Amino acid sequence: MFFKEDKNHDKESIHTALFTVFFFWGIALLSLSTLELFNIQLNISYLTLLLAGLLVFFSSELIARYLRKSKS
DSSP states (O other), rough: OOOOOOTOOHHHHHHHHHHHHHHHHHHHHHHHHHHHHHHHOOOOHHHHHHHHHHHHHHHHHHHHHHHHHHOO
């Protein structure tokens, strides 16, 4: 009732967006841990990192959907 299945979703665009977010979060966390290894502190909250990942997800999904539609 709450979450109806969307029959119009583009699975390939969502897959591309998920891969992009995974790559973004991996690079961000790796760079933060590397900087912390050298005692360089950045004041980035995890909420900011999460919201940046959501922004990357939605923007990459829109771009992937636009590119797939323009190819057709």
